[in-house]
Amino acid sequence: MISGLQEDGIIEHAGRAGAPDDCVVRKAAMHDIGPILGLINGYAAKGIMLPRTEMEVSEDIRDFSVIVTAGRLVGCGALHFYTPYIGEIRSLAVAEDAKTHGIGRRLIEALVREASSYSLDAVFAFTYVADFFRKMSFEEVERGELPLKAWKDCVRCPKFQCCDEIAVMRVLRPEYCRHFQRDRELEESALVQLPVLRASSPATP
Numbered sequence: 001m002i003s004g005l006q007e008d009g010i011i012e013h014a015g016r017a018g019a020p021d022d023c024v025v026r027k028a029a030m031h032d033i034g035p036i037l038g039l040i041n042g043y044a045a046k047g048i049m050l051p052r053t054e055m056e057v058s059e060d061i062r063d064f065s066v067i068v069t070a071g072r073l074v075g076c077g078a079l080h081f082y083t084p085y086i087g088e089i090r091s092l093a094v095a096e097d098a099k100t101h102g103i104g105r106r107l108i109e110a111l112v113r114e115a116s117s118y119s120l121d122a123v124f125a126f127t128y129v130a131d132f133f134r135k136m137s138f139e140e141v142e143r144g145e146l147p148l149k150a151w152k153d154c155v156r157c158p159k160f161q162c163c164d165e166i167a168v169m170r171v172l173r174p175e176y177c178r179h180f181q182r183d184r185e186l187e188e189s190a191l192v193q194l195p196v197l198r199a200s201s202p203a204t205p
């Protein structure tokens, strides 16, 4: 239930059985950066998530939504755009002591709603918790079905050569299939042949 608009975006009370009554989902603000980093990098230290720096989260802060209860940030997640048609849900984390109370679900719902409000056709995620995402109506997909740009973060991942994350996707609008085909064609046509240096033939007089 959307209960009000505030300076930093739509505020929604979680209201789901199990979730604390005063849980509020809202867009992140700069003062959330510290707690967001605490959550993400806590899991990154266990190899569950990619680490983020203060600069990265500052740059991407408009991607983030957070969930707050009793003045404490207990969850975060981000929607990152890749093409006009598809976005990634990433940096999803719920505090250890707040897990299994519906907070992850509320974050996904808020991020999917945001994606729909931008008329995205689909959202995807790379994850170790595919079963959680299945419950959120995502389906497992081949990595090759995702835009090449989605791989840009992978290059700096310690598991780049032996990645065991699962790609999942939730289609929001059936137009996705048509746009996906077009994106693939554009990506293929964007492959640029670099000039090849050849042994130079003796200069003609």
Ligand SMILES: CC(C)(COP(=O)(O)OP(=O)(O)OC[C@H]1O[C@@H](n2cnc3c(N)ncnc32)[C@H](O)[C@@H]1OP(=O)(O)O)[C@@H](O)C(=O)NCCC(=O)NCCS
Pocket (backbone or CB within 6 Å): 043, 048, 049, 090, 091, 092, 093, 094, 095, 098, 099, 100, 101, 102, 103, 104, 105, 106, 125, 126, 127, 128, 129, 131, 132, 135
């Ligand atoms: C994955 C995570 C975000 C889930 O958050 P959460 O608040 O505990 O999840 P919810 O309570 O909203 O669970 C929603 C449903 O998913 C299920 N679920 C939660 N975690 C699950 C998991 N790891 N595996 C399978 N199902 C899971 C719940 O049982 C619940 O099912 P139900 O609706 O049938 O009761 C949280 O466990 C987390 O932060 N994990 C560590 C970081 C991480 O892995 N992030 C994902 C990066 S892509």
